[in-house]
Amino acid sequence: MAAVMSAQMRDAEAPSAEPVGIAIEGVSKAFGPVQALVDIDVNVRAGEFLSLIGPSGCGKTTLLKAIAGLMPVDAGRVVVGDRVVSGPGRECSVVFQDFALLPWATVQSNVEFGLLLRGVPAPERAATARRAIAKVGLAGSFEQAYPAQLSGGMQQRVGLARALAVNPQVLLMDEPFASIDEQTRRVFQDDLLSLWSKERKTVVLVTHSMEEAIYMSDRVVVLSPRPGRVHQVLEVPLPRPRELRDVRATADFARLVDGLWQILRKLQ
Amino acid sequence: MVLALRGASVVLFLILWEWAARVPVSFNFPTPWATLVALFALLGSGALIQATLTSLQSLLLGFGAAVAIGVPLGLVMGVVRPIGRVARIYLDLLIALPTAALIPLVILSFGINIVSSAVIVFVFSAPFITMNAYGGVRDVRPRLVEMARSFDVSWPLLFTRVIFPGALPMILAGMRLGLSRAFLGLIVAELLLSPFGLGKLIMASRSMFEHDRMFATVAWTLLLAGLALAALARLETRMLRWRP
Numbered sequence A: 001m002a003a004v005m006s007a008q009m010r011d012a013e014a015p016s017a018e019p020v021g022i023a024i025e026g027v028s029k030a031f032g033p034v035q036a037l038v039d040i041d042v043n044v045r046a047g048e049f050l051s052l053i054g055p056s057g058c059g060k061t062t063l064l065k066a067i068a069g070l071m072p073v074d075a076g077r078v079v080v081g082d083r084v085v086s087g088p089g090r091e092c093s094v095v096f097q098d099f100a101l102l103p104w105a106t107v108q109s110n111v112e113f114g115l116l117l118r119g120v121p122a123p124e125r126a127a128t129a130r131r132a133i134a135k136v137g138l139a140g141s142f143e144q145a146y147p148a149q150l151s152g153g154m155q156q157r158v159g160l161a162r163a164l165a166v167n168p169q170v171l172l173m174d175e176p177f178a179s180i181d182e183q184t185r186r187v188f189q190d191d192l193l194s195l196w197s198k199e200r201k202t203v204v205l206v207t208h209s210m211e212e213a214i215y216m217s218d219r220v221v222v223l224s225p226r227p228g229r230v231h232q233v234l235e236v237p238l239p240r241p242r243e244l245r246d247v248r249a250t251a252d253f254a255r256l257v258d259g260l261w262q263i264l265r266k267l268q
Numbered sequence B: 001m002v003l004a005l006r007g008a009s010v011v012l013f014l015i016l017w018e019w020a021a022r023v024p025v026s027f028n029f030p031t032p033w034a035t036l037v038a039l040f041a042l043l044g045s046g047a048l049i050q051a052t053l054t055s056l057q058s059l060l061l062g063f064g065a066a067v068a069i070g071v072p073l074g075l076v077m078g079v080v081r082p083i084g085r086v087a088r089i090y091l092d093l094l095i096a097l098p099t100a101a102l103i104p105l106v107i108l109s110f111g112i113n114i115v116s117s118a119v120i121v122f123v124f125s126a127p128f129i130t131m132n133a134y135g136g137v138r139d140v141r142p143r144l145v146e147m148a149r150s151f152d153v154s155w156p157l158l159f160t161r162v163i164f165p166g167a168l169p170m171i172l173a174g175m176r177l178g179l180s181r182a183f184l185g186l187i188v189a190e191l192l193l194s195p196f197g198l199g200k201l202i203m204a205s206r207s208m209f210e211h212d213r214m215f216a217t218v219a220w221t222l223l224l225a226g227l228a229l230a231a232l233a234r235l236e237t238r239m240l241r242w243r244p
Helices: A002-009 A060-068 A107-117 A122-135 A152-165 A182-199 A210-216 A251-267 B002-022 B032-045 B047-079 B081-096 B099-110 B114-139 B142-150 B155-192 B197-207 B211-239
Strands: A022-031 A034-044 A049-053 A075-080 A092-095 A170-174 A202-206 A219-224 A229-235
Touching: A022 A060, A034 A060, A034 A075, A034 A229, A049 A060, A049 A210, A060 A075, A060 A092, A060 A170, A060 A202, A092 A152, A092 B142, A107 A122, A107 A152, A107 B155, A122 A152, A152 A182, A182 A210, A202 A210, A210 A251, A219 A251, A229 A251, B002 B032, B032 B047, B032 B211, B047 B081, B047 B114, B047 B155, B047 B197, B047 B211, B081 B114, B099 B114, B099 B155, B114 B155, B114 B197, B142 B155, B155 B197, B155 B211, B197 B211
Parallel strands: A049 A202, A049 A219, A092 A170, A170 A202
Antiparallel strands: A022 A034, A022 A075, A219 A229
């Protein structure tokens, strides 16, 4: 699959936009009496792959939605590039855990959806969507299929293609691999890494998998549970590209995952 | 297999009917054969076609209005929640109401003509069509709306590309329910209120003790309703091809 994707990358389109950084400054958020996030300060560097991890209910998805502009914050602010977030913006695309595909639309139309909403004319939309479908390794016989005809892993590839089609500078991923089986997940993670190394996007990944966080990220932000605070920020000094070596089999990888586990265990 | 079972059930039904007519349950009760003969006689004389055309006018007028008003109303109720919360009380009442009780009121307001049959058809079917459209909007997955919002969707596009297609399966199911209610309303109206069309034919045959003709007209009405519902069901499958 990775080989297919790199072959299709060569006839790629316009260079992707320069990645931008994200500054999360003193962000707090409450839902009624429940304090979800307290005074979060995180800086995501331009082009960085950053993971948010923490026990369930630590507000990691809430923080991701705040960056996406899908949820107003009570205090503090989020700055994406040089825009203070007050609603959804063009820099960011979101990939959802449950894929959020339109069940009545074909793969092609689903991938075109973001472009349609941004007023891209039809012929350009179709061409851009086809390139995005090729990028995620679905090109060929799937364009006219409906989501229900695809496996979970393939549906999420469509979700990723839709996010990439609008050429965002920031990719926000909310547990994208959580509802995909283990074997498919590993291949998909590698494909995402090789795509990321070519596309140079800033990625924020919400996950509850320690292996995934270590394997994918430059840094891992550990949030503490209710109320969510930044507990610790972990550097992941594993060499890249990780997808081409057997990073998961190395002692360094095991040591880093164990280190993360020791931190999370105390937080439970 | 299913086809064989269906066929067998029809045969069994006809046997039971024949048996019931011979016992006889009542000497007025016609056999299937007599009913069939009467049906062809009615078709041949043109009386049945004439009545059908008259009835279809009321039906299409009433059902068409129910769709044209019910679907948009249900959509508005679903999208503008305060309107939905208020209007659904009245809808619940209309659905629970024994609709035939409205007939004197309709006669007083519209007189005895095919328009008042259409009004009854409308009252029978519109509440269900509206309720389903409302339910359809409320059933749209919030996650799809959130996804569209993440692309900074405009209101018209959110409605036409997410909310309406999301509500469509329930809207179509509501139209099917509404159509069967429309046939019910049509016959009730024509029996109890305006002596036109198929209802008039049923009444006339009954008063002349021509029970075979009466049965034939009822069977014909059932056939029409069945065909119309099947056509709508086909349309539904075609429009919702994406469903697994």
